[in-house]
Structures are given as structure tokens and as C-alpha cells.
Amino acid sequence: MRGNAAGWIDMDTTIDFSGTRPSPPLWLLAELTYRCPLHCAFCYNPVDFASHGAELDTDTWQDVITQARRMGAAQIGFSGGEPLVRDDLETLVEHARELGFYTNLITSGVGLNETRIARLKEAGLDHIQLSFQDSTRELNDFVSSTKTFELKHRVARLIKAYGYPMVLNCVLHRYNLPHVGQIIDMALEMGADYLELANTQYYGWAMLNRDQLMPTSEQLKEAEATVNRYRERVGDRCRILFVVPDYFEVRPKACMNGWGSVFLGIAPDGTALPCHAARSLPGLDLPRVQDASLADIWYHSHAFNAFRGDGWMREPCRSCDERETDHGGCRCQAYLLTGDAAATDPVCAKSAHHGQIEQVVTLARRTARDDQVQPLIFRSRDNSLRLG
Template identity: 60%
Template structure:
């Protein structure tokens, strides 16, 4: 069976997206080894113009989208973010800036606040200067501390995201302590999901089972200690969950991402999938893309699921799992996510977990930068 055929029952009218993610650029001053951006980002086309983004924002809002996230790369390398925020806010979006903090000066912060920006999520990579700067291959830790204080002084709640992996997960006690010292109201501890550059660096980044268990215990102790002072979310990595997750809460059901060069995606890593045509927002309306494009209908619902999933009592809960994960591990985006114990390819997950138990010997990190992107090209 051709796994890339669109199921007939997927082509139906449905509610519009709730969340619009604008990946406004792949440019970034950081070089994180776990970045979810495509490994071949250097081959992407020209970035959308301000007017292109305004069109996307208006059309997505007309379909009912309510959340507007701005990310990258580092979105603040563009000088039009205030324009996009103001338009989105005037249309009724809740607006969220996802940033490393690089480029967020007091003047820029004041302009964003004046434009109506609701929320800022600031990334930290570790609790010390040395460890933070190592994984990003930059010197940004002191700047991040300054930005955290600056956003709090401007009246924004302090929302911190920290991606966990083998090289920082043992520092979690200090990471949470740092967030509490900063006065964070919300801390997301996002264990690395192995997409993009993280998949390339999986052997070096994946923690052992003991490391993960200890991290969960540390998190629970801090939750009990802090109570309502700081909300902590611990996101378990897919490889260790034993159950697949519904792709982006359902492929083409809630989430719409637009890449810097204008491709509309049902998930922010989907451009890696082979055999699919990715609609360009400059050529098609968001309405057509969401409702009629073959891409957004390809993995909607459950009619397309392989035989392994069709007879499963959980198919309506997980829709066969992550399409990108299935492709990266099996070469087939229509396969059952190997995270599922019922997948015929589940041994691939077991092998990766077994590799993580081996002491030392990890490969050196490949950092996300244009030079490496050009050299590596399409890595999978």
C-alpha cells in the first residue's frame, strides 16, 4: 500500500487551528546541539516579508486561531516583531515570544510591551555559566540572567524553559534552585525529543534510565517544597514513555506552523518527511491549506493507520504516534511510531535506550550552525 495516499475521509471540513506558530527565521546566535530546526536549515529559501506574515496572521485568525507564538531560530534578529505582535494583538490573539534573550534590550522590550506582547518564554540551558555556554557553543548565560530580571521588572511573569539531556540532567537540583532565585513563576523542564539536531546528537544527549528517574524525583521534591510559588512541568522524553503520543495533539487538528521560508506544516519538524508537498503561504490561503491541502489531510484521523494500529484500542488516543519519529527511525512516515511496544520496529527504541546505559564513549556534539548545516545537508 502506498502510505502517502490521502485517506478519503480526511478531506472534510473541520474547525480551524487554535495555535499558530510563526517560525520567523532560522538565523540564531546560539548553536544548541539539541535544536529541533531542520539539519539542512541553511538550504531554506528567503524569509517571508513582513507583509507575508501579516497575511498569515490575519488569515489564521479568521479561521479561529487564538494563540500566536513567535519563534525561530531567534526571532529577535528580525526588526519587525513589534509589527507582527501589534497586528496579532489587535486581532485578538494571545501573543507569546519564545526567545533565547539575545537581542532583547530594554528599548526593544518596551516596544514589544507597547505593541501588546502578552508572554515571554526565556530559554536557559543550565544553571552555571560554563555548562550553559558549553551546550550552546556561545557565551550567553550572563545575558540570560539580565534578561530574566529585565522582563520581570517590565511586569511580565518569568517563564523559563530548560531542555534536559545527558550533559545537564544531573544539574537539575541547581537548575530549579536558579529558577526559584530568579523568581520564575513557571519552569518547563523539557526532556530532549530526538528531532532535528537532537537526533543527530542522540548518542551524546540521551540520559540513562537512572538519570531520568533521579531527575523526576528531584522535580517532585521541588514541587512539594515550592508549592504554588513556581509551577514546574516535567516533560518525559518519548523514548522512555512506553506509549506514543498523538502527533501535535492530532495532525492537522490544533496546530499550524509556518516556516521562515513560507511552508505551512502540521508540526514544526514535518518538512523532513519525504513524498509530501508542502504548501507555501504565498501561493495558497491558510483556509485552503488547513482544509484542503493533501499535506494537512494526509495523517488526519485514523483511517490512514497501518494494520498494527487499526486493531488497537488506543488508536483514537495516539493516532499511531509521531510521524517524524516514525520516519527518522524506520524510513516510513506512515509506520507505527516505534515508541509503541506493539510496533514491529520497537526494538529500535530498545537499542537506543541500551546505548544510553553505556558509560562514556559518547560521540562529540555537532553544533547547530550554518557551516555544519551546509556540510551535512539532509541528514535523514
């Protein structure tokens, strides 16, 4: 497998896996919808989401869930958009739970009232992850372009009242990194068991807003030091996860633990995704669940085999002794920054394109220093139609 000079993926290339059969997917992400009441400027949904096809119906989703479980998938995440806009969410949760899935709802909290959470509890939902945008009403509501701060606090209390582990998520960026200590305090006051402080990954809408969202290295170091102080103080009372943004690393993360290795995503229109941002890769003929079985998609489709293993790698990845650890990094990031999906992830210091990463970080420092504030482009249907 090679990317050609234009960065497109050659669909006619034969891939040799030396007779090995990939392991089955373990994690199924069911992106039930791209509809969402929030308009977050860092959303990873595709910018052109408004032009995608109709959502899968209940029966098709149930069939997808059944197939994934038969293949060996153990955990399912219901996501979006906002999955609570689907009236059949409880039906899908119940179906997944009856099959033996560990079920996880990833939500903004909008739409989760007491009636709904009681029905989800009865359906067997195991886990709820609630997102906040900040510890202050002003920034929380600004970044999502909606007034949801008080609502999220009410939902957090409901989650605790119904016996769920309190799992909070806050996406970090230049605007809220200075508030990390306050965000942790807010989580502790809510009785959070887990707090994921996930620095923005620059795909989708976040890529459009990268120059305004990218923090400085000084902000990041200070925030990480704050997190470490809280970890020492809090101990096991709340597990605090801090995910460093790729742009500040010298080695890439093992994206999805390897392409087509663990993760299987299904988009609202039935498109099967080896990773969240796979739609961004030109020439990758992504299969749909309406046209093929999940097993055929996972094991035999060209899209899911495109970057499996290391046969597609070029130098310096091909001879690198770290290739089994990072799997060459993120294919989507490689394409977005170099125009070539088969290139070494530019996050890696061994990449010939690593200088691009350094330039972006330098620009972030200059922009923040000079207070060069530009309007954010918020996720909305109108903006999607205009930009997509």
C-alpha cells in the same frame, strides 16, 4: 493514505473523511527566521536550514496572521531561530494583538534589551518564554556554543521588571539532567512562575547528536524524583513541568494533539507545517503561503490531510482502542526510526520496531558507563551547508 515500501508518501491516494470537516487551527507558530546567535546541539530546526529560501517579508507575515485569526486561531508564538533578529517583530506583535491573538515570544534572550522589551510591551506582547541551557555558566555556554549565561540572567530580570510572567524553559539531556535540582533553584531565585523541563526530542540537530545527548534511564528516574520533591515543597509558587522523552515510554504521546488538528506552523520561507519536523518526511508536498490561502492549506492540501483521522493507520494502530488518545504517535519519529511515515510510532510497545527504541536506550547506558564522549555537532550555517 499509505507509505510505500520506501517510506515515501503516496500523493495520489484518496482520503475519505466521511464528510467531516476538520476543526480550525488554534495555535499558530510563526517561525520568523532560522537565523540565531546560538548554536545549540539539540535544536529542532532542520539540519539543512541554510539551504532554505528567503524569509517572508513583513506584509506577507501580517497577511498570514490575519488569515489565521479569521480561521479561528487564538494563540500565536513568535519563534525561530531567534525572532528578535527580525526588526519587524514589534510590528508583527502589534498586528497580532490588534486582531485578538494571545501573543507569545519564544526567545534565547539575545537581543532583548530594555529598549526592545519596552517596545514589545507597548506593542501588546502578552508572554515571554526564556530559554536557559543549564544552571551553570560552563554548561549553558558549552551546549549553545556561545557565551550567554550572564546575558540570560539580565534578560530574566528585565522580564520581571516589565511585569511579564516569568516562564523559563530548559531542554534536558545527558549533560544537564544531573543538575535538575540546581536548575529549579535557579528558576526559584529568579521568581519564575513556570519552569518547563523539556527532555530533548530527537529531531533535527538533536537527532544528529542523539548518541551523545540521550540520558540513561537511571539519570531520568533520579531527575524525575528530584522534580517531584520540589513540586511538593514549592506548591503553587512555581509550576514545574517535566516532559519525559519519548524513548523512555511504552506508549507514544499524542503528537500535536493529532496531525492537522490544532497546530499550524509557518516556516521562515512560507512553508506550512503540520508539525515542527514535517520537512523530514519524503514525498510530503508541503504547501507554501505564497501559493495558497491558509484555509485552502489547512482544509484541502494533501500534506495537512495526509495523517488526519485514522484512515491512514495500519495494524496494530487501526484496531487499537488507544488510537483516539495517541493518534498513532509521531509520524516524523516513525519515519526517522523505521523509514515509513505510516508505521506505528516505535515508542509504542505494540510496534514491531519497539526494539529499536530499547537498543538506543541500552546504547546510551553503555556509552555513559564507558565514558565514550564524542564531539557534539553544533547548529551553525557552515555545518548546515556541509551536512544538508
